[in-house]
Amino acid sequence: MFSEYAEVFLFPGKFFWELTICGQFFIRSGGRVKGGAHMGRNRKVGLDWWPRDIGLYRDPKLRAARQKFGVLGPYVYECLLDIAYGDKGYYIAYSGEGREDTLWQLREYTAGLENVTIETLAAVVDQLAASGLFHAALYERGFLTSKRIQMGYFLATVTRNAVPINFDIWLLTEQEMREKNPSGKSFVLRAFISRTENAIYRTENAIYCTENPQSREEQRTEEQRTVEDSRAEQTREEKAVTADSGLTTELEEKLNCKFDHNFCLELRRLQNKGMQREVFLDTARQTAENAPRNPAGYFRTLLQNCERDGILTAEDMQKRAKPAPAQPAIGPSSEQLSAFDQEWYERVKRYTREKAVPS
Structure with missing residues (x-):
């Protein structure tokens, strides 16, 4: 409540x-x-x-x-x-x-x-x-x-589900919006990406039409074929993201859960950014040790923390690891002992060693 x-x-x-x-x-x-x-x-x-x-x-x-x-x-x-x-x-x-x-x-x-x-x-x-x-x-x-x-x-x-946006006066970049909406489900973000891709396509298509004059019917057929090829390419990319060289499957086995498609896209984005396999596996190990109720969500949070702290490689993890504290010396130092105390201290150590040796 x-x-x-x-x-x-x-x-x-x-x-x-x-x-x-x-x-x-x-x-x-x-x-x-x-x-x-x-x-x-x-x-x-x-x-x-x-x-x-x-x-x-x-x-x-x-x-x-x-x-x-x-x-x-x-x-x-x-x-x-x-x-x-x-x-x-x-x-x-x-x-x-x-x-x-x-x-x-x-x-x-x-x-x-x-x-x-x-x-x-x-x-x-x-x-x-x-x-x-x-x-x-x-x-x-x-x-x-x-x-x-x-x-x-x-x-x-x-x-x-739908938001009318005038992107001519829109100031946020794709990166800024993705940082606030990593899942990419925002309609504004998806419309922004689609608009950028369509602008590139229209520019390339205008150049192509200028160099190769076609009838309207032929141009419409060509555009339809391009859209179908783009969808097929997107399907192949989604399948490639899901497969992802076995890393996704290995992480799912370690955490005993299944990742949704958006999470697989997030893993691919982190890999493209330079995050190494060792970082993924070490983060999965930490998640499994803590045994959270939602392993996938906890794992994603740890990965976002690694990205924020600039931990992308095994070397970065070693730099983050704190050195083990030095063990304090047992007994007084030789500078603190007088000659008599030094002799007595040596006799005590010999006696201790002799008692430790089995007869």
Whole structure:
């Protein structure tokens, strides 16, 4: 069971809902949802809850805005996060009508005894962008977004079956997303990889068509054949990953469990990164000695720790091993004994040896 409590905080013109589960702090988004994102058969875009970093107001990048505008600076930044996560999910359209609409929403957020002008709110947003809280190049193009915002959206949508993403303004790399989602099940990650592969295919196909003019029917047939060949190649690669020169089978026997396909892909990735057989076997030995309830999950965690600590070879394991502590000497040293004590000590040792020899 886990402890759960919810409170509501009233800010000028808006409500923020707070939910704490197992010590993690979440805020429910109160931003507007446009275009019927929650109606009919349209796919869900925004978030209902978004994770708030502990100590957000202590971020050094907020220092300049706080010094210039007081608490209004970090408060406007939090309001912008609420608008982004609740509407587009990972960005705010901040040009033309989108800019005007965003500033009016901020005015609703900050409405109170002292009305903040639109000009002041625009100056706060400019200062936040200048401090690096939003991506500078995309801000010039009319978008408010950052890697922090996009990573929060990526983690919140891992379990969704479909997520509309504009990869022209997407800042996260494949490696950054894989580190947070090693299983590769995220729709955003799979769409990102597919988009990259399709871009390469379209480029190669455009060059081929330029050099070899074909009719539309012939080109369509060629494309279909290419897709079928790609699927066949993918099937062969999956079978190769499953076989993997017997290492997977050996590890399964040592742990007395079966690995799923995603775990086999993870093993292949670690091998391609340079992790040697000895590291896999030693990690499996540690897992078997601890006898966890979920051997595969425990084994995967140990492998991730090895990757994080840079332990990929047998030499790396030897460097990590701590040297055995030196055994303390038994008895006093010869420098600590006087001549009389030295003679007595030698007699005691001879007597001990004589008693130890059987008659």
